[in-house]
C-alpha cells in the first residue's frame with residue numbers, strides 16, 4: 001500500500017502530540033516541548049469551540065479577531081501565561097476567507113529546548129487581571145495587558 005507523505009498525513013492533533021506533552025507546573029497543567037522547536041515555527045491550530053458570549057468560567061478563553069471567543073481544547077488549552085513568553089498566538093489575515101477570523105494558531109517566537117514549558121502572554125484587560133507567578137525577570141506581577149498595567153497596584157495583595 002502506498003504511503004502518504006508525512007506532511008499530508010499528519011493532522012493538527014497528531015502534530016501537537018508529536019511536538020508537545022501535557023505536564024504539571026506550580027500553577028496546574030502546562031504544555032512542554034517534546035523536542036527542540038526552532039524560533040518562528042507554527043506549532044499548530046488552537047482547536048476548540050467558538051462562542052459569542054463569555055462562559056461561566058472564561059479563564060481558558062482566547063479572544064478571536066472577529067470579536068468572538070475560543071474555548072480551546074486540550075492540549076493547547078493548558079498553555080500558561082508568562083510575562084516573557086516563548087510563543088504567541090496569531091491568525092492568518094486573508095481578505096478572501098473571512099472564516100479565518102475565527103481561527104487561531106500558535107507559533108514559537110524563540111527557540112525552545114526539549115522539556116521547556118511553552119508560554120504565551122495572555123494580555124488580559126486590567127479588570128480581569130490576576131496576580132502573576134511566572135517568575136521571569138520581566139514579570140509585571142499581574143497577568144495583564146502591558147498597556148493596562150498602570151491601572152493596577154504595583155504589588156498584588158498579599159496572599160494573592
Ligand SMILES: [Zn+2]
Nearest residue numbers: 083132134139
Ligand atoms: Zn509574570
